[in-house]
Structure formats: structure tokens, C-alpha cells
Amino acid sequence: MRKLRIKSNTSPEQVVTLTAADQARRYPYVMHGVDPRTLRTNQNSRRTRDVREERSDLVSAVEQFGLDTRISMITVADEPEGLTVLVGHHRHAAAVAVKEDKKPDLLIDVLVHAPGTTPLDLTVAQAIENMNRQSYTQDEEVALYLKLEGLGMDAGAIAKVLPREPDQVEAGLAVAATTRTRAAVAELPEVDLLILSELAEFEDDEALHALLVEVLRSRPGTFAWELKQARNARERKANEQAVRDEAIREFTDKGYAILDEDDQLPDTIEELEKLCAAADAAPIDPAQHAECPGRAVHLWVTYQLDVRATEYCVDFASHGHRTIASVVISSAKEKLRDAGVLLVDREGDNVVELERLFHDADSDHAFTSEEHENCPGHAAYVDDELDGNEADIRFVCTDYISHGHVLDRALPEEPSRSASWKALEVKRAKCNNDLWEAAEPVRRDWLKEYFKPWRSGKVATSHNGKAASKPAAARAVKGVGVRTSKDQGKRAPKFDLAPKVRHLLTRATVQATQVMKEASPSHRYACELLGLADPTGTSNAEHPIVKELRKQTVGEDQITIIQLAQLLGACEEYFNHGYTVRGANTTWRQQIEDVRFYFEALKTLGYRGSHVEQLVLNPELDNEKWPHLVDDTAGLDEAA
Incomplete structure (x- = not known):
């Protein structure tokens, strides 16, 4: 009869005698009536006070129901130093706490494995059995790869002990390392891990990742095409950013401020080609603007990776510039005043443009400015945007009813858009x-x-x-x-x-x-x-x-x-x-x-x-x- 010496950190040495029947059993076998304090836990120690504080629910469950050998049996290895816990460290610590605090007579059953058995051995053995189970899922397989990796195995080592090719394992580990793709495994149980791993490339791009998941769900036959387009889009985006960064460096070195946007800019900023010097309305030449402290640029990278630069001046008025539009519009208004034409607000009451007014119901054309100039209601306004390079002058009548004109109501009135809308x-x-x-x-x-x-x-x-x-x-x-x-x-x-x-x-x-x-x-x-x-x-x-x-x-x-x-x-x-x-x-x-x-x-x-x-x-x-x-x-x- 062999005597097995078991050492424990929580109790004096004890000697457990194995009968001939025990020795005859083939590993693994169940050993009944074991004092939980006699089991070694030096591989993954759990202090009893930690279990009492952190897993009080587990301690209570063990106290009330014990450990069910069908689902929660502690697995131990038969080593020369004694029975060592392999699986179930928390359960073991909870059992020790219950025995010390509540039930001194508590004994447990353990599953004993051959000497030298490790948690890794158990995980691999269980995995091989699970892989042959009909209900085995890819989600389980990904979790397995992640667990084996945590036990120190890389893809090559995992492939050697499991019936899987290295590329399949590598794909599983790639999926396991990503949050969005890991979630997609459960959504797409029929899609191979090799395909799902390609989703992992787009983990950081939520929109593209979601698109590819939807493709696999609803139209899997197009996945190769969509994946190619997604990779092209990612590459183009990276190339575009690289080109933009280089352009920013070049213009910054030349002293330009960089404008991230070119719409809805404040009124103090304007495109250089729309500005003129104080003397005349000629556009400012970029070379003449080289020393201006207000120079800035907005950069736009096209799909073909060409850089388009639009130059601006920041706080242009303080640097002695004017907008060409303001000069041209101001000049047009001055000419109208000199000609005796009344300037009115376009939104004023009863103000109607001549293109909508007729002499009478039988007229075949609307008023021209020449035909209307002797009318007491003759007036005009100048649009705040240029019509090409010229001022946009609109002639109106300020009280067409009193002056006997006919309004063409069938002509729809176009909404007048703001400068920011047009930009x-x-x-x-x-x-x-x-x-x-x-x-x-x-x-x-x-x-x-x-x-x-x-x-x-x-x-x-x-x-x-x-x-x-x-x-x-x-x-x-x-x-x-x-x-x-x-x-x-x-x-x-x-x-x-x-x-x-x-x-x-x-x-x-x-x-x-x-x-x-x-x-x-x-x-x-x-x-x-x-x-x-x-x-x-x-x-x-x-x-x-x-x-x-x-x-x-x-x-x-x-x-x-x-x-x-x-x-x-x-x-x-x-x-x-x-x-x-x-x-x-x-x-x-x-x-x-x-x-x-x-x-x-x-x-x-x-x-x-x-x-x-x-x-x-x-x-x-x-x-x-x-x-x-x-x-x-x-x-x-x-x-x-």
C-alpha cells in the first residue's frame, strides 16, 4: 500500500492512505472525502480573506450547497509534493474559508490527474473533445485560442496540439484581440474565422467595419469586392493624409497659417483672389502678398492626391486690403445715385423687381429699366454678390399698384441665398x-x-x-x-x-x-x-x-x-x-x-x-x- 504525503499551507502535514483499489484506478479518478486545506495552491494562490471579501457569493454558495461534482469539481494533479490544484482555485479557496469559519467537518471530492499534469494539458484535452461536439461554435474556438495564448502558447504551438492549421489559429487570435470583430463572431456563426479575421483590419474604423459585417450578413458573395474597396479606401485615406501633412509642412515653413475649413469663415478672412489693394480693384498678386502677416491657406487633397491650395488673408482690412466686391458694388451704387436712381432695400414693403411687372394685362414683355425710369416708383438695389466680375443691379418699382402696373403672379420668386450658402x-x-x-x-x-x-x-x-x-x-x-x-x-x-x-x-x-x-x-x-x-x-x-x-x-x-x-x-x-x-x-x-x-x-x-x-x-x-x-x-x- 502506497502512502501519499500531502503538504498544505493551511494545516499541519497529513498522510492520506491510498488503498489498492485507488492505485488500480486509471487516471483521472475521483478522490472522495478530501480536506480542502490539504490541497496545494502554490501555482495560483487565493488567500482566504480575499475570497471572503471579493467572492462572498461563492463562499455562501459553498456553505449552503457544497461543491457539486457534476459541474464544479476541483481538478488536482498527483505530484510528489502532494495534490496540487489545477482548476477551481476560487472554489477551493471558498471551501477552505467555509471549513475554517462555518463547517469544520466539510470534506470535498476532487478529480485527480496523472503526475505532471498542468492546466494547459487539461485545456488542450478538453478543447479536442469540444471540437468534435456538434454544437461547438466559433465563438468558443476564439475563446479557446485566447485562453491558450494566456497560458503561454503562440499560434504555431497551438496548431501543433490542436487539429487546426496555423493560419486558422492566427486568424482566431486576430479576431480575439479585437472588440468589434469578436462581437461579429456571434452574429455570423457560419462565417469562417479566416474571413472574420480580415474584419480585424478595420477595428479602428467603425463605419467600414459595420459595412463589412453587413455585407457578410446579407450579401456574402460580394465580400471580396467590398473588402478590396475598403482596403483601397483605407490606403487612399492614409496616402491623402500623408500628402496633406507634407503640404502643411511646406506652407508652414513659408510662414502661412493653415485654415482647416474654408466655409463659414469670419468676415475678417477672405480669399486672396477676391481682395484688392486700397488704390484700385485689381486682384492682389500672390507674390505681392508674400510679406503680409495675414497670409493663410486652405489645403484640399483630391482623390488623385493632387494638392489644391486656396490663399487667404486673415484680418485683411487691418492689412490695407479691401474686397473687390465691396469696391465694385460701392462704385455701382455711386453711379446710380449720380444718375438720380433711388437706392432701396430689396426686402422693403411693396418692392417688386421689374422682371415681374407689366404695363397692363395685354403686354407681351416685362418692364425694362429704360421703359420704367420715368415712373415715380423707379428705384434699384445692388446685390451683395457680384454677377461674374460686375455688380448685379436689380431695378424695381416701390409701389407698382399705385402706378398701375400688373404683377405676373405665375412667375415663381427665387429665394435669395446668403453669401455663406452660396459658398x-x-x-x-x-x-x-x-x-x-x-x-x-x-x-x-x-x-x-x-x-x-x-x-x-x-x-x-x-x-x-x-x-x-x-x-x-x-x-x-x-x-x-x-x-x-x-x-x-x-x-x-x-x-x-x-x-x-x-x-x-x-x-x-x-x-x-x-x-x-x-x-x-x-x-x-x-x-x-x-x-x-x-x-x-x-x-x-x-x-x-x-x-x-x-x-x-x-x-x-x-x-x-x-x-x-x-x-x-x-x-x-x-x-x-x-x-x-x-x-x-x-x-x-x-x-x-x-x-x-x-x-x-x-x-x-x-x-x-x-x-x-x-x-x-x-x-x-x-x-x-x-x-x-x-x-x-x-x-x-x-x-x-
């Missing part, structure tokens, strides 16, 4: 024009991906194992791939084309006639999307699309996809024209029917446009970004 509109146009130009290559990359597999009909597979009908012409298919048939492989692949594709093609004959006409007959961009040769020569019979359609291997479904490429290609070609390139401002602000139809078609096929592209279908999306669009009262000129 914000200029800034919005610059910003959105730049974003519109930047969106084009992204959109065209998406189109190329969309049509890439149109010949084979193969459909990509999303990262979580679900079929993804997103990239390529297969986005136009319904289901998970090519329809199976006994002659498949001999002829063209068959697609389950969604009704929306033919629906779009039919609508295009009415809603996209202009762009289709402009693209015909060459359809150059459609050829590029389909991977065909560039059209050359004058014979339409030798056009690459015509030659493709003559092939017997081109099936009816592929013909439909070719038609779709012709439609989308024609719509995209529209943006190659010089007038659309120069007129980006009107493209996103005031679109033709064909453009609205095009972006509706792209949205239907799964394209998620950038903010400025979404304005084509919903202009109100800019209201939140540019609050002046809805803040009418702030944008209107106040009465003087």
Missing part, C-alpha cells in the same frame, strides 16, 4: 465633382469583374461556403451555377437568368435610347467588357460581337448576357464624352433619363455605388453631409 454650394460642387471622377475607375473595375466568366458560366463561391451570384455575368443568374444537363460541356452553358435581366433589357429600349444610339454601331466598351477585340474597319459584318454570335457554342442565355453588356457598356461610354467629363457637376446634380436608368440597373444587379453615385437616384442623401441644403432659414438673406 457652401461651391464647396459641395468641388467635393462631389472630385468624388464623381474618383468613382469611375471603381465602377469600371466592378463591371469587368461582373462579366469576366460570361463564357464559362461558372459562379464564384463566397467565403462562408454559400454560393455567391455576385461577381460577373453570373450575377445575372438565379441559383448557384450552370444548369446541369446531359449535353452540358458539348455546347454553351445554360444559365437560369433572373427575370430582372430581361426586364432591364426591355426597359432600355425606352429609357436608354440616347446612350444606345451614341454607342452604336461600334459598342466599343461592350467589347472590352466581354473580352473581345476592339472594333476596327468599316464592315459591321466583321464586328467582334457579330463574329462571336455566329459561333455555335454561344447559347441563348449568353446572347442575353451580350445584350446586357451592350446596354451597360453604352451607358458607361456616355461618361467618356468630353461634355460629360467637363460637366460632372450637372451629371450628379441634374441627370438625363438614361443616366438615372443606368444607375438603377447597376443597383438592381448588385452594384453598391459610392455616395456621389447614389445621389443620381436620391439627391436628398447629400442633406446630412451638407446641412445647408435643408437649413432654408440659415441660407436666406436676412432683411437689412
Whole structure:
């Protein structure tokens, strides 16, 4: 019979005698009736007073119910120095406290493991069993990796003891280290950790992270595309900041103050090109302003990483400058006074502009200033903003009813916007024009991906194992791939084309006639999307699309996809024209029917446009970004 000597920090040495039956048991086995004070806890000591103070609830539970061997058994290692606690340090300390304070006769059961067993050994063994459990979740796996890392193991060591590849473990540890991505594990239980770990890259960008989580939840087949765009956006943002920082250093070294914003500046700050010296109205040359203590600059970095600098003067009046507008407007007012024209407040009672007044009900045109100058109510006001480089003079009648004029009530009165509102509109146009130009290559990359597999009909597979009908012409298919048939492989692949594709093609004959006409007959961009040769020569019979359609291997479904490429290609070609390139401002602000139809078609096929592209279908999306669009009262000129 073997005697096991057990040492304790809380009681004198005791000798526990093991029977032959105990020795015959294979590890692990349950030892009954153990005094908790006899167990060693030097690996993770818990002082009894700490347990009484910090875990009084646990002490009370042990006092009332004891330790249930089914769920709360203390695990110990059979070591030469005695039974050493491996798992359940808090429970053990609580049992010691209860025995010392409340129940001197308290004994517990412990689970004894082979000599040399460590908490790490137990964790690994339990993990391997759990991994074979049907209900095992990725959230549990992430927690396991985090626990093993806390026990001193890196990804390589974890992969050696668990049935997992190193990259899977590394992905799990990356997920475990982030708060947002860790939360996404529970939301997306079917998504592989390797994919979820890519979310961890965007832990610090709440908006992008939330977007990618939503993509994995609702449209996982587009995740690769969205991830690429997110990485591009992150890289562009970093590059833009680097370019801006360098520009700030350069201008700061030259003595410029840096203006973070260029809208709603105080009246004491003005753009240099809008200022003149005291002597005349000629704009101040930047070279002449080099020594002015008020010089400042606002820097704007475009999507193409070009730096645009707008120079300002701070407190320009104190430095001897005037605004060109004030000089021109003042001169115009002086000329009106010299001509005997009364100057009035534009918001005055009964003041109506001549363009709304007629001689009588039969007049075919409104008053001109010359026709009205002898009227006793003849007057004028000068707008506080220049009309180009000249003063904007508005002639009015101060009492049109008394003087027998007729008011054209059908003519809507345009709201008079403030200078700050107009400045914000200029800034919005610059910003959105730049974003519109930047969106084009992204959109065209998406189109190329969309049509890439149109010949084979193969459909990509999303990262979580679900079929993804997103990239390529297969986005136009319904289901998970090519329809199976006994002659498949001999002829063209068959697609389950969604009704929306033919629906779009039919609508295009009415809603996209202009762009289709402009693209015909060459359809150059459609050829590029389909991977065909560039059209050359004058014979339409030798056009690459015509030659493709003559092939017997081109099936009816592929013909439909070719038609779709012709439609989308024609719509995209529209943006190659010089007038659309120069007129980006009107493209996103005031679109033709064909453009609205095009972006509706792209949205239907799964394209998620950038903010400025979404304005084509919903202009109100800019209201939140540019609050002046809805803040009418702030944008209107106040009465003087």
C-alpha cells in the first residue's frame, strides 16, 4: 500500500492512505472525502480573506450547497509534493474559508490527474473533445485560442496540439484581440474565422467595419469586392493624409497659417483672389502678398492626391486690403445715385423687381429699366454678390399698384441665398465633382469583374461556403451555377437568368435610347467588357460581337448576357464624352433619363455605388453631409 504525503499551507502535514483499489484506478479518478486545506495552491494562490471579501457569493454558495461534482469539481494533479490544484482555485479557496469559519467537518471530492499534469494539458484535452461536439461554435474556438495564448502558447504551438492549421489559429487570435470583430463572431456563426479575421483590419474604423459585417450578413458573395474597396479606401485615406501633412509642412515653413475649413469663415478672412489693394480693384498678386502677416491657406487633397491650395488673408482690412466686391458694388451704387436712381432695400414693403411687372394685362414683355425710369416708383438695389466680375443691379418699382402696373403672379420668386450658402454650394460642387471622377475607375473595375466568366458560366463561391451570384455575368443568374444537363460541356452553358435581366433589357429600349444610339454601331466598351477585340474597319459584318454570335457554342442565355453588356457598356461610354467629363457637376446634380436608368440597373444587379453615385437616384442623401441644403432659414438673406 502506497502512502501519499500531502503538504498544505493551511494545516499541519497529513498522510492520506491510498488503498489498492485507488492505485488500480486509471487516471483521472475521483478522490472522495478530501480536506480542502490539504490541497496545494502554490501555482495560483487565493488567500482566504480575499475570497471572503471579493467572492462572498461563492463562499455562501459553498456553505449552503457544497461543491457539486457534476459541474464544479476541483481538478488536482498527483505530484510528489502532494495534490496540487489545477482548476477551481476560487472554489477551493471558498471551501477552505467555509471549513475554517462555518463547517469544520466539510470534506470535498476532487478529480485527480496523472503526475505532471498542468492546466494547459487539461485545456488542450478538453478543447479536442469540444471540437468534435456538434454544437461547438466559433465563438468558443476564439475563446479557446485566447485562453491558450494566456497560458503561454503562440499560434504555431497551438496548431501543433490542436487539429487546426496555423493560419486558422492566427486568424482566431486576430479576431480575439479585437472588440468589434469578436462581437461579429456571434452574429455570423457560419462565417469562417479566416474571413472574420480580415474584419480585424478595420477595428479602428467603425463605419467600414459595420459595412463589412453587413455585407457578410446579407450579401456574402460580394465580400471580396467590398473588402478590396475598403482596403483601397483605407490606403487612399492614409496616402491623402500623408500628402496633406507634407503640404502643411511646406506652407508652414513659408510662414502661412493653415485654415482647416474654408466655409463659414469670419468676415475678417477672405480669399486672396477676391481682395484688392486700397488704390484700385485689381486682384492682389500672390507674390505681392508674400510679406503680409495675414497670409493663410486652405489645403484640399483630391482623390488623385493632387494638392489644391486656396490663399487667404486673415484680418485683411487691418492689412490695407479691401474686397473687390465691396469696391465694385460701392462704385455701382455711386453711379446710380449720380444718375438720380433711388437706392432701396430689396426686402422693403411693396418692392417688386421689374422682371415681374407689366404695363397692363395685354403686354407681351416685362418692364425694362429704360421703359420704367420715368415712373415715380423707379428705384434699384445692388446685390451683395457680384454677377461674374460686375455688380448685379436689380431695378424695381416701390409701389407698382399705385402706378398701375400688373404683377405676373405665375412667375415663381427665387429665394435669395446668403453669401455663406452660396459658398457652401461651391464647396459641395468641388467635393462631389472630385468624388464623381474618383468613382469611375471603381465602377469600371466592378463591371469587368461582373462579366469576366460570361463564357464559362461558372459562379464564384463566397467565403462562408454559400454560393455567391455576385461577381460577373453570373450575377445575372438565379441559383448557384450552370444548369446541369446531359449535353452540358458539348455546347454553351445554360444559365437560369433572373427575370430582372430581361426586364432591364426591355426597359432600355425606352429609357436608354440616347446612350444606345451614341454607342452604336461600334459598342466599343461592350467589347472590352466581354473580352473581345476592339472594333476596327468599316464592315459591321466583321464586328467582334457579330463574329462571336455566329459561333455555335454561344447559347441563348449568353446572347442575353451580350445584350446586357451592350446596354451597360453604352451607358458607361456616355461618361467618356468630353461634355460629360467637363460637366460632372450637372451629371450628379441634374441627370438625363438614361443616366438615372443606368444607375438603377447597376443597383438592381448588385452594384453598391459610392455616395456621389447614389445621389443620381436620391439627391436628398447629400442633406446630412451638407446641412445647408435643408437649413432654408440659415441660407436666406436676412432683411437689412
